[in-house]
Amino acid sequence: MSKLLVSPSPHIHSKVSTKSLMLDVVIALIPAVICSVVFYGWQELLVLGVSVASCVLLEWAITKYMLKQPSTIGDWSAVITGILLALNVPYTTPWWVIFIGAVVAIGVAKMTFGGLGQNIWNPALVGRVFLLVSFPTYMTTWNQPQGLFGVDAVSGPTPLGAIQEGLLQGASVQDLTAAYNYKDLLFANLGGSAGEVCALALLAGFVYLCCRKVIKPWITLSIFATVALTSLIFWSVDPTRFTDPLFNLLTGGLILGACFMATDYVTSPMSLWGGVIFGVGIGFLTMMIRYFGSYPEGVSFAILIMNSVVPLLNMWFKQKKFGRK
Amino acid sequence: MNAFIWTIAVVTVLGLVLALVLYLVAQRFKVEEDPRIDEVEKAMPGANCGGCGFAGCRAFAEAAVKAPNLDNNYCPVGGNDTMAKVAAILGYEVKAKAPMVAVVRCNGTCEARPKVNEYDGYASCYVKSLLYTGDTGCAYGCLGCGDCVAACQFGALSMDPVTGLPVVDQEKCTACGACTKACPKRIIELRPMGPRGMREFVSCVNKEKGPVAKKACANACIGCGICAKTCTHEAITVEANVAYIDPAKCKLCRECEAMCPTGAIHGVNFPKPLDKDAVKERIKVRQQKAKEAAEAAKKEVTNE
Amino acid sequence: MSKHTFSIGGVHPHDNKISRECAIQPLPIAPTVYISVAQHIGAPSVPCVAVGDKVKVGQVIAQPGGFVGAFIHSSVSGTVKSIAPRADLAGRAFTHIEIAVEGDEWVDTIDRSETLVTAIPDDPKAIIEKIRLGGVVGLGGATFPTHVKLSPPPGSKCEQVIINGCECEPYLTSDFRTLLEKGEQVVVGAALLQKAMGGVPCTIAIEENKPEAIAHIREVIAKLGYKDMDVMVMKMMYPQGGEKQLIDAVMHRQVGSGALPISVGAVVQNVATALAVYDAVQKNKPIVDNSVTVTGECFPKQANLLVRVGTPLQYIIDFLGGIPADAAKVISGGPMMGRAVANLQAATVKGTGALLFLTEKQTRRAPETNCIRCGKCADACPMGLEPFLLNKLSKAQDWDACEANAAQDCIECGCCLYSCPAQIPLLDNIRVGKGFVLGAIRARAAAAKAAAEAAKK
16 A cells, blocks of 8 residues: 555645636637637638637747746636637738737736736737737728628728717717617627627626636626716717717627626636726726727726736725624 | 927926935935944845844844944854954954854655655645654654755755755855754754864754664664764763764764764765774774773772 | 525535444444543643553543643553553654553443433533533534633623534534434533523534434424524535634624634534533543544445544554555545544544545645636635735745734635635645744733733732
8 A cells, every 4th residue: 555645634625626717718708709700700710720829839838948847738728818819809810910919918918927827917908909009900900790601801890980980070979879789789790809799609608607606797797887887877968979888888899808808817806895896997997998088999908907906906805804893 | 499499408407406306305314324334234245144133234234333242243144254344344353253054964865764654735844844743754854845945045955856855055055044943843953164164963863762763764863872982072962862962072083973873973074984994993992991091090009 | 494604705515424324333442542641722631540550441540731621531441551652643742641451341430321311400510510520622623621611701601502513524424423323412411511601592503414413403302391402404514613603603793803702602512522511410421432433435334433532543444444445545534624644553532533534536636836816715715814815925924914814813624725726735834824923922912911910010
């Protein structure tokens, strides 16, 4: 008989591991991935493939050859960054642009800080924002989806982009939004990044994660509530200039951002109230950027700004200790 | 062009005004300090290791300036050179101290001291010592997780993967004492470096009776006391089944090392390897002569 | 019936009560027993027998070593062979009284009959004195001398007695079997405790995974006619049986940091302790044996055994067929808070409740990876602490920050390490911090006391 093991208690462990949590997130993203491939066709598949492969390869190469440590790709977090990055960019983005995005996302935003668990900002969002600022043409050309079997591509702005341009040209919001109906927005018949469409698929993934107890719903719900409330207030004051709450909830990367980016463990607060304040901040900043900023879409920037505040939120909002007031 | 000139002018004036403000504030809120503190601090090695017992080199400098003499203030990292400089600045006398070095007093290698169970907790000697007496049969020996290595700020300690014991690099060791405090088994001791680095020590702290200690580790000190009996300088005491060599009295003759049945006594940095047989012969001859002299003296007394 | 539970944290390990059908059987007495003098919280007891003395079962062999101390009685009859240091299950040496067994003769005053004695003495002080003389200590694992717990400091008043029948640790079933087989004695023991604390209400808390015990105890209470005693069904969750958590669940009061349960008016005793109280008061029987669950999926013969105090662990294991080949760890206690046995020659003590065998797959720790800041450890902590932070602070040896983040409140339940997806050994390091912080708190209190006394002079 081999030697007995001796260790301090406890002597058993739950089945949950970093890998199992990441796999659950990947499973939750599958509906959205399938949805986007069906709507955008084989080019979207290419974008996804390049993104995931680049992220995994980069993390492997950096850990093995630069840090000279065992590779960490086995925990599947690089796969998630790859998928999220792909869902955030137009399906026509060239492969080399995506590769640069992966370099920034994994190399700069994640590995320079020390790898998984050490980064302050969401890596996929840092990658996406870097691409937005560096390659504005590629990143803001939104082609009408043709599906897996379509042929022609027609360029056009996203709903939010169209609204912003329309407002600048003096049209009123009611006239502009009349062009869209909510059913289309929900079921993705409009141009946008793959992550903007397929709201239902994304929400299904979110519900799956909540049921599996991988994430807790309050960050996401507080983002939705704040966005709805803020846009409700502004829209009631001046409906010609500000879009209505339902429109804001369904467009842009809000659902993707609120369900999958803001709830990323590493870059979100640990406690209940910290998470709620975090969500309120994201929602409010998103609406301010959408209404008053020069970018039509604000979720990425809002989340990155609030990521900076997370250490402070963790310090100020701790959970209540047993037996203390 | 106008804007250009205005910009330069404004920024220059702003810079000058702020510099003046900073200077005035620095003068107004200046803390009067004995200027010697700064001088002493410059002479310190700047390691801020705490080996002197103070919280960093500046704290040592402050204490040294306030103290009436340098008897209680010694910097082990800077050693005699630094203390001479400090003494010169402050006008005190300082005696040169013998340089010390950390000595690991355990030779329970993986081979000599087999493991009897497998530790599966966090790899820290302190955590391991809180849990139990260790994964070998010896309850006093080195736990092998390297808390001493982690505590050393000078990189003087490393774990030998073959023996499983820490190794001290005497060039880098500053005798600051961090490792002696980090070791939960109190195995590491600060001992004098010795002339040209030569020193003798008992490499065991096991307090169990001989047979028990030997069963757990082939290199254990069994408390037999042969070393104490052999030593002609009264440097060795055996207490709680383990021998200890007093470095102040030890004359490095290596007779104890030759006589030790388990090889628990170690001599390091000696130029020639120890010829145990020759030394044992020498001891036998000396003890024979002493016996004859004693018997002769006894005969004289009975004769008178 | 709605299930009660504590308000913060907790985890749901599978309860694995695979030995629940095993009735308690007495283990044949070992040829030699080794009774430790340090088997309770407080000062080790002082032996009052000498080598060569003949002793009987139930005879006092060691006296309390201080106010917080306990009598120790011989669990066998025979001759004292030695009084010498011997290693416990962690390899640390404590004085043990070695007795070579001869026959099974008991002290005359002990009532060995099965008759249920229901007459409760009138004087609370008499009850507490008999508990003290019986060497009764907390058998939930903490082994705190019961008579000290039942003597609250002046100014505190007990409002409720809670009997802990939760047995929240996976695998353990000895308390469950005790409730089924000795339910009447336990209930009378609870009534004795009620009387000792001045006639306060009593709640017997039992987890929902023991429906037979719940039904049986309710029957017994009804039969014996105890009006102010009831059974409360608790949600199955770990650590439901933790003293502070149980008081929170039953009385909805939270014991403050550094305070005792009596400060919120609660006295909590384990089911086995209630049984020991019954034996000590009604039968004059001191603690000489206790029920031990021997279990584990890899262990072929599950059992609940009545073991004499001081029996070598190896003897128990050999009686049941030896250590299974695939057993990687032997634990004294449950898998969450039990202690891994390094020395199988160690002997049982009053607080030994279980011997658990786990395979390598069940227990070997996976390699540690980066903290992913998921917060599962903080969610799981029943004391509302932040283990990810305390782990970091302990490793950095920042004891002041550990104290500010309440490391001293940690009950070492293991929920944090159990839940961590990154396999970080959180509790290993938090224990270190807790130790240093408690030391600092004690030192400050001692210094304050000394200063106060010096000021008086």
